[in-house]
Amino acid sequence: xxxxxxxxxxxxxxxxxxxxxxxxxxxxxxxxxxxxxxxxxxxxxxxxxxxxxxxxxxxxxxxxxxxxxxxxxxxxxxxxxxxxxxxxxxxxxxxxxxxxxxxxxxxxxxxxx
Amino acid sequence: xxxxxxxxxxxxxxxxxxxxxxxxxxxxxxxxxxxxxxxxxxxxxxxxxxxxxxxxxxxxxxxxxxxxxxxxxxxxxxxxxxxxxxxxxxxxxxxxxxxxxxxxxxxxxxxxx
Numbered sequence: 001x002x003x004x005x006x007x008x009x010x011x012x013x014x015x016x017x018x019x020x021x022x023x024x025x026x027x028x029x030x031x032x033x034x035x036x037x038x039x040x041x042x043x044x045x046x047x048x049x050x051x052x053x054x055x056x057x058x059x060x061x062x063x064x065x066x067x068x069x070x071x072x073x074x075x076x077x078x079x080x081x082x083x084x085x086x087x088x089x090x091x092x093x094x095x096x097x098x099x100x101x102x103x104x105x106x107x108x109x110x111x112x113x
Numbered sequence: 114x115x116x117x118x119x120x121x122x123x124x125x126x127x128x129x130x131x132x133x134x135x136x137x138x139x140x141x142x143x144x145x146x147x148x149x150x151x152x153x154x155x156x157x158x159x160x161x162x163x164x165x166x167x168x169x170x171x172x173x174x175x176x177x178x179x180x181x182x183x184x185x186x187x188x189x190x191x192x193x194x195x196x197x198x199x200x201x202x203x204x205x206x207x208x209x210x211x212x213x214x215x216x217x218x219x220x221x222x223x224x225x226x
Contacts, residue, residue, distance in 0.1 A: 004155075032212045043117075043203055043217030044156075051212075090155060094212040101211035103148075103155040 002027045004093050004104035012110040013081050021076040021107050023091030032094035033074040035065055038106075039087045047089075050074065061085070086111045116140075119204050119218035127226050132191045134221045136204030144207045145187040146215070147171075147179065149200040156203065162187055163210070194225045 003026045013019055025031060032051050036044040048059025055067040065076045074091060091104040117138040126132050136145065143164050148156040158171030160179040168179050176198060178190045187206075191198055202221045207213040 036215075041219070043205070043219050044215070045217070046214045049214070101158065103157075105153055105155040 002031075002093065002095065002102055004091055004102050006089075006091055006104040006107045008107045009105070010108045010110065012112060014112045015083050016080050019076075019078045019081045019085070019109070021089050021091075021109070023074045023076065023104060025072050025074070025091075025093045027072075027093065027095065030067075030069060033065075033067060034092040034094070035059065035063070035074075035076045036090045036092060036103075037061075037087050038090065044090060047076070081109075081111055083111045083113065085109060117204060117206055117216050117218045119202075119221050121221060122219065123222050125224045125226065126194050128195060129193050132194050132223065134189045134191075134202055134204075134223070136187045136189070136218060138185055138187075138204075138206040138216070140206065140208070140216070141184055142206035142208050142216070143184070144210050144213075145181065146205040146207075146211070147177070147187070147189045148203045148205065149173065149198075150203060150220070151200050159189065159202075161211075191223075194223075196225050199223060199225045 005024045034049050035047040038044045047063050048057045050057045050067050057065050088106045088108050090106045094101045120135045146161045147159040150156050157173050162168045162181045165184045204218040205215040207215050
């Protein structure tokens with residue numbers, strides 16, 4: 001069965017530091033890949049999406065993600081974190097057929113001043 | 114204001130009672146989804162709808178009922194609430210299925226006592 005893992009439950013970084021959130025998936029072919037962010041008390045918002053083409057994808061709020069087929073990974077990065085980036089981040093995977101779409105368990109990001 | 118709205122924002126009910134969570138979107142998106150969010154599980158799909166009068170089960174449909182008589186509304190009913198249904202419920206919509214951008218409501222926090 002398809003699955004999505006986010007190995008880090010909680011990450012703390014200092015403001016201005018770089019960030020990388022990990023995401024791995026299990027699937028036989030290249031799926032659609034997404035990162036969503038959830039601010040406290042809010043719904044989720046799409047940061048970026050990958051389907052094909054350039055494996056480095058730019059998103060909103062200065063985020064980017066890189067698809068690595070050999071590692072079945074889609075890690076999210078930001079060169080300099082802002083205090084407002086503190087939130088829960090979800091990796092998600094979609095597939096070509098049917099409506100199967102899976103969210104990872106999420107990584108909570110805390111930002112130190 | 115245009116968007117996707119959920120009501121109520123908070124709900125407390127008792128075991129065995131029927132509860133209906135409302136979801137309304139103003140974009141005329143074809144697809145609508147109900148997710149529940151529980152710690153450690155990320156978001157899990159309860160039901161989805163590809164169009165008015167077309168609904169289908171997701172990953173965790175037991176104990177829930179949905180209907181979609183109008184494109185803009187997608188209510189979720191817990192026929193006989195149980196404590197295990199205590200959760201945060203999110204409604205989402207998209208123009209073309211889950212592999213398109215999902216737009217989320219702000220969620221309903223439901224407690225079943």
